[in-house]
Amino acid sequence: MGFLDDQVALVTGAGRGLGRACANILAREGAHVVVVDIDMVSGEDTAAQIRSGGGSAVYVRADISRPVEVEAMVDTATKHFGRLDCAINNAMLGIPRQPLADISLEDWRRAAAVNIEGTFLCMKYEIPAMLAANGGAIVNIGSGRENTGMPGLSWYLGAKQAIYGMTKCAALDYAEQGLRINAVAPGPMWTPALRDTAASRPGHLDAHLAHIPMRRIAEPEEVAEAAVWLCSPAASYITGVTLSADGGYTLG
Template sequence: MAALEGKVALVTGAGRGLGRACARIFAREGARVVVVDLRPEGGEETVQLIKDAGGEAIAVGADVSQPAQVEAMVRAAVETYGGLDCAINNAVYFYGRHPLADIPDEDWNRALAVNYTGVFLCMKHEIRAMLERGGGAIVNVGSGNEHSSKPGLSWYLSAKQAIYGLTKVAALDYGGQGIRVNAIGPGSMWTPALRQTAEQNPHHVEQLEALTPLRRLAEPEEVAEAAIWLCTDKASYVLGHTLVADGGAVLG
């Protein structure tokens, strides 16, 4: 039997890249999937890919920085499929590399609203739904840069590293009630954004590969497999952990 047969899973930022890969693997493992994305067309494309492969999914448009929209996306899972068992909080706002003092307040606030507060809002409503089911599993998407830093990414790494603290505390708060909260720390992946960058600057990809002991970048599916594993019973004793899937980059 598939690892998540009969479960209901929700993935934010599932219109492309890692989120799409997670949604498709959830479906492959037997889950009914709520595909959440800010861009309706991206979410619908993911749903169609799942249906074409014989899976079951619905698309929900939501901005995870907006409490009412987050509440509505979880309600859609409950009303459509009867509850919620698994969630991967992957939505991200990307601003680009800028020195801290050059970041306008509005861009900083938008980045934190999506990349950090958005995770809090998602967890808040996901946990409430999971408590009604008697348990569940949540995976928050951080960054493979958990143990390092990069110039120009204060808006990104501050949120991603804060997510790890949020994950640990939530794990302590709800582990005893059957909800396992963990995180995944992805390394560099062949996302649509990176492929676009590679076309413009092939040297950037060479630099990333040189930082990775495996000497290659990941396909999103490789990281997604690790994230989905954290939602299965095979990870039943894993709690408050960050699983870094970065090809060993952090070792350097």
């Protein structure tokens, strides 16, 4: 028996990395999982992994910058499984690191459409579905550098700090209605993106490790456990917080 037996959970960006880890752990804990990713191959693969392990999952392709597709992904959850109980909003879009004034307006808007507006759209459609089920839990994925800055990442950290603001305000908006909204701030993880960056930028890992008191990079599952826990009954009195799962990164 899992602590989310027969709950219905949705994860965006679930085709790989942290999103896939979240989807697998939700399934391990007994949830029916709506696997959302813009990439059909990786998304279908995550759903297939869950089903092959005896879990329940359905894949939905969605671009979270498109309101119609976000609404459709939530509709899939409620029509396929009957309701929506929790969601982990993890999807993001990256652009190259560069000083702020060098970012093209096209790239800025493309990243913001997913990383800021996409998170807003996810909550906009998830919240009514959860309220119809008498409450639930949303976890938004931020960044472990939420209180600091890094050169070349204004498009990324600007979005993540916007997510923290939305999380806090939405938590206040819906606390009395039984809906909890929190965020997780991950530190560096062994995601495909980090592996690619480490391979192309010598010294990248050493720079990270120098700031991590635990002196190691996390597996995505270690951060996913924190996100799934915030969806669980064990976190029933927690809302509006950002939980750091970063090995002490922001302290180092």
